[in-house]
Structure formats: structure tokens, C-alpha cells
Amino acid sequence: MTKRISRKAVAAAGVTALGLGLAACGDSGSDSGDGGDGESKGTITLGFIPSWSDGLSTAYLLEDQLTKAGYEVEMQTLTEAGPLYTALSQGDVDMYPSAWPEVTHKSYMDKYGDDIEDVGAYYDNAKLTLAVPDYSKIQSIEDLPKFANELDGKIIGIEPGAGLTEATQDNVIPDYDLAGDFKLLTSSTAGMTAELKKATGAEEEIVVTLWRPFWANSEFDMRDLKDPKGALGESEALHFLGTKGFADEFPEAAELIEGIQLDDKQYGSLEDMVVNEYGEGKEAEAIDAWVEENPDAFDTEMTDSK
Numbered sequence: 292m293t294k295r296i297s298r299k300a301v302a303a304a305g306v307t308a309l310g311l312g313l314a315a316c317g318d319s320g321s322d323s324g325d326g327g328d329g330e331s332k333g334t335i336t337l338g339f340i341p342s343w344s345d346g347l348s349t350a351y352l353l354e355d356q357l358t359k360a361g362y363e364v365e366m367q368t369l370t371e372a373g374p375l376y377t378a379l380s381q382g383d384v385d386m387y388p389s390a391w392p393e394v395t396h397k398s399y400m401d402k403y404g405d406d407i408e409d410v411g412a413y414y415d416n417a418k419l420t421l422a423v424p425d426y427s428k429i430q431s432i433e434d435l436p437k438f439a440n441e442l443d444g445k446i447i448g449i450e451p452g453a454g455l456t457e458a459t460q461d462n463v464i465p466d467y468d469l470a471g472d473f474k475l476l477t478s479s480t481a482g483m484t485a486e487l488k489k490a491t492g493a494e495e496e497i498v499v500t501l502w503r504p505f506w507a508n509s510e511f512d513m514r515d516l517k518d519p520k521g522a523l524g525e526s527e528a529l530h531f532l533g534t535k536g537f538a539d540e541f542p543e544a545a546e547l548i549e550g551i552q553l554d555d556k557q558y559g560s561l562e563d564m565v566v567n568e569y570g571e572g573k574e575a576e577a578i579d580a581w582v583e584e585n586p587d588a589f590d591t592e593m594t595d596s597k
Contacts, residue, residue: 301358307511324425334363335544338384341368342450342480344506346556349566350459350468351419351574352495352551353388353531357544363570371452372396373521380406382534393527395419395454395502406535411549414504414558419523420515421446421463422501422508427589429498431517432467439472441496447486448477455500462522470503475500489513504558506566542555 325540335357339346354364365385369375376396378384381401392409394402395417400407405530423429429438445456446469455479464470483499484507491496491511501513503562531548539544553561561581 314394318592319571321366329365331360332543333541335386336365336367337386337388337542338367338378339388340370340371340372340450342370343389344562345414345417345504346387346565348562349388349529350530350562351565352581353386353548354480355578356577360543360547362541362544364549371450372399372454373452376400376403376407378385379532379534385530385534385537386410387411387522390530390532391417391454391527392530392532394524395458395527396445398454398457401538408532408533408535408537410537411551412530412534413551414529414553416503416526416555417529418503418515418526419458419502420501421459421498421518421523422513422515423496423498424487424494425512425514426494427496427498429496429512429516430518432522433466433517433519434464435469435516437554438496442473442498444473446473446498447477447483448475449480451481455502458523459500462524466520466522467536499527504555506561509559510567518542547553551588557585560585 296488337350337353339350340416341347350366354366357364369378375384375387375400379387390396392404429435435442446459446464448459452454456475457477464473464475484554487497487507488511489498497512498516501515503515507513531551533545564577565574566579571581
């Protein structure tokens, strides 16, 4: 009880301190969750960045399953990874439902890891990339200087605080000596995909910072550029990260979450249903449909106990 009280006491100040990074979504209609006797097992707050569709998809999956297990679930959206890790370490959110702690977010884990616990990895083949449309003549990051004019000297990026942005700026550009020819343009994931849609519609050359798994790879028929210097790192797993003490406070939730492990097909169908097939405002319907089609995706699925 002490941890819950202190966390809620910190939350009000924490939201203010996080400034533009934290935007409350409030309760997502999960108030009725109970353990069969009309009493909630507690409130779990999920913090995620909605423009990053891996976290968006898994947040709604967890909301569905945790509610069925008898928990109340609150959803908090953030705009950058830094404020999200800060909120997680301070207990302002209980869980980050799709973190990249091994490579992409390693710097955040180095800073905040002592106050964060790993509840489990659900996908083991995530990868950062620089990518081009399949019609592009560019094959490797090493080829980019030859196409500087066609690309207008631009690498189209995402959010400034993203680990992918850091890796591109600090590793890719210096390792491949691109600083004289290229500038990394950052804005948002939505901004990047908008530029991608525009360029592919006209079959123009474009290079973007991208990652797998992500729906845009198939939507725009993207091809990863070869990275012979390994500047973007190796493949990594996607993890459920909890605030320190999460498993002690919510042992049944931790067990449920730890049992979720998705392969490429299962993850791909989850993201496609949430982001593309159903879309914004229909996430709960998307999760219902996905769970029905993927009953064997994880072995700790909870049925509604009411």
C-alpha cells in the first residue's frame, strides 16, 4: 500500500514536471474490471507513445487482458521516450508495454534502469534500419553519397528523442562519413510516414529511418539498406518494462504479462488489426478480433471473470 500511495502522490507533480512529454488519456473504459467478487485487484497505468505502433498495439492488448483479470487499467500517452522512461522510473506509470532496452533505449536503461524491472520479452526480432522503397536504386548505406542530389541531402527521421534518431545521428552519419552530404531531419513518426507516402506516390527517391516490426514496411513496400559497418546495431527483443516493484505489487498481472510471446506472424497481425484494419477509436474491437484469431499466442490469457 505504501508504494501505491507514494506513486499516486508523485503522479500529480510528475505530470507537471514532464511538461510536454506527458498527455493524460485517462481511464479507457476499464473501470469495471474485477476479480469476480466486485472488487478491483488494483489500478495499473500503461504508458506508451501512440505514434509507435508496437507500443500502441501491445498497450491495448494488455488493457484487454488485465481488465479481464480483474484490474483497472489507465492509459497514459507520451510523446517521447525520455519522459516515458522518467515516468516509469518514478512510478508515474506502472508499465511501458513495448520497450527497446537492449540496444535502442540502452542509454535510458543506463540512466533509469535501477528503478525499472524487466517483466518479460514478447518479441525477439526487432531491428533498426535505414530504408528505401523497393523501386530505389540504393542498396546500401555506403551508397548514399552517390545519391545525395536525388535525395536532396535529406534522411527523413522521426522524433528527436527516439533511440533510432540517436543511433542515426551518433553512429550512422559519422561511421559512413555522411555529415558533408546529408542532414537528418526529425519531426515525428507521422511526419516521416507522410513524407514516405508522398515520395512513393511519385516514385521518387527517399531514405527514412525505420524499424522492424512496423506496418509501414509492408504498406510502402520498403527495403532495408545494407549496413556493413553495423552502425544500427544487432536485432533485439521488445520488452514489457515495469516500475520497480511491479511484480511484487501485481504478481498475477506480472505472470500474465510474462507469458506473452509473439512470433512474426502473430505480431504482424496484431499491429495490422490495431493500426490499419480497425484504426483509431476501434482498438478494443481490434484486440477482440485478434485474440479470437490467435488463441494460442500466449498461454496466460485471462477470460472475463465477471
